[in-house]
Amino acid sequence: MHFQNPLEGANEFCRIGAAELAAAFAKRSLSPVEVATAAMDRAEDVNPGLNAFTFIDRHGALDAATASERRWKDGAPLSPVDGVPATLKDIVWVKGWSVRYGSTTTPATPFEEDAPSVALLRQAGAVFIGQTTTPEFGWKAVTDSPLFGVTRNPWNREKTPGGSSGGGAVAAAVGAGVFHLGTDGGGSIRIPASFTGIVGHKPTFGRVPAYPPSPFGTVAHVGPMARRAADAAAMLQAMSGRDLRDWAQGPGELSTLGGEPMARLAGKRIGHWSKPAAGVLDPEVAAIIAAAVARLTAAGALVEPVELPTGDLLDLFHHHWFTGAAARLAAIPEPARAAIDPGLVQIAAAGAAYSSTQLVRAQIRRGEYGAAMDRLLAKYDFLVSPATPLAAFDAGVEVPAGSTFGRWTEWAGFSFPINLSQQPACVVPCGFTAAGLPVGFQIVGARGEDARVLSAAASLETIFP
Structure with missing residues (x-):
């Protein structure tokens, strides 16, 4: 049985995972600028029919990708994911971006600081290509909002991609970026992952720091979405860490994320x-x-x-x-x-x-x-x-x-x-x-x-x- 893949028509650069990109950047066979451009072109191409993005930050992304390209050329990347294109949900603070939470009641004033998860991804060199849709204040598990309208499923545009991280799930499915930041208060990463055929991970609470505190309290988590589990793991590694703005994280250290071999399922x-x-x-x-x-x-x-x-x-x-x-x-x-x-x-x-x-x-x-x-x-x-x-x-x-x-x-x-x-x-x-x-x-x-x-x-x- 064959169904049309949402990646159909995507540039080959839009199909590459984080580890493959890092290897290509290191060999200089591929540039972060080329990859970011391809991801943004893909986003602009699909967005009229799917409504997954609130906006695409071409200027900011190309500046970040150019800086990443220089670091790889100098042999000094910030991390293994330096230069990887990423999207951010319209519910996390991003310095210089307007974050509206999908609501007409919020101001369009750009924020002056990053949320902790965004700051950690930025420190790792991720390239933010655009902002993805959410229902108003992330309250439900489908994605439509008074401000940005209805987001649609790339497998069937009459269907919902789920929510509340529906825009990020659609972006992942169509190849508009490798890393996609979502939030999950009752399934808001995992439901859209299921509905769109991608990977979504809700971390252990506190693994990824959050600020400001969610009104939904400690059921709310921040986590990665991607087309492959390896990419979700790489993104989680980059966005995990302690941030003193997040009191709910607690002072303890969670077990390490790095170096885990592929699990043998036999005997489990x-x-x-x-x-x-x-x-x-x-x-x-x-x-x-x-x-x-x-x-x-x-x-x-x-x-x-x-x-x-x-x-x-x-x-x-x-x-x-x-x-x-x-x-x-x-x-x-x-x-x-x-x-x-x-x-x-x-x-x-x-x-x-x-x-x-x-x-x-x-x-x-x-x-x-x-x-x-x-x-x-x-x-x-x-x-x-x-x-x-x-x-x-x-x-x-x-x-x-x-x-x-x-x-x-x-x-x-x-x-x-x-x-x-x-x-x-x-x-x-x-x-x-x-x-x-x-x-x-x-x-x-x-x-x-x-x-x-x-x-x-x-x-x-x-x-x-």
Whole structure:
């Protein structure tokens, strides 16, 4: 079965991964300026039909690429990813860029400092080619906003790419850059990765520093998106580190990311989580995941069914997500709120209705659940699951037409539980529906074990079709 690849028509420079680019830059057989130009040309070519970018920074990118070219020529690159083209989501601060959070209520004034993740990528020499779309304040798992409109899936433009990092996922899928910075509060990296057939990694909480603090608190993570697990790992290495602006990181050091060989799946004890915390698993997606698990077993992994610790995880997540939405909305002047996405207003109202006692009880429940998840991951090398219980649906709506879902959270039951517990989770593509839409496979590891998870993800890429 053959489906059109979103990379079709892309320049050959747009298909090269980070390690290959570094080797070419070192040999001077390829220039960071050539690669950045090709990536921006690709972005401009696809954006009218897909709406993945809010703007493309050609001047800034070419200046950065030219500086990178000089460093490679002098034999003094800033890092192995110096000169690699990257995109940044319209939700992280970037010095000199306007960051609007997809909202008409925010000012267009350029920011004067980088967010920590952006600063670390800049220090590594990444070339920022443009900014990618998000729903308003990243509140939902599809990508459309009052300011920038609807972002579309490159496999089928009638479908959503998911969200909230939908613009970055589309950019990755079509070859408009190698590294794509996303955020993930309830699946916002992993859901669009699944819907667009790319790799998305939600790191261990605190692996990547964040500032300013998210109103959604410690369910919110910053992480990499790319076409390959190796590129996601290289990007994560570049954007990880301690930043004293991020108090929630804590003072401890997480295990190293570098030098992890591709994981051998044979002999690994793996728990197969097949029941979402909310909603139901689509039969076609279930069959594709079952085939992927069979391949994992054939590779020698010891796979057995597993269930997550009990409790109403959807209700638990709503207490955290909806109260965060209430806090975010409260920061917007009341006269401006009429322009806010109605869905965001609705969940903010639900969040404001929770009492302080209910919220504290939810925080205690979360601690109990998180500890139970740590104990579960002490028994298994990894957990695996569908990335999403369904494939991409129509663009411009929060839930599939004709479904019983009320909110996006009700079809995100394989993603938000891992935000609550803060383990690293990576999504890789594992197949297609009969309609030609990608399906993603999620692998979860113990907290701090991002390198092992990404190494296993790279191994999965070799056994999946």
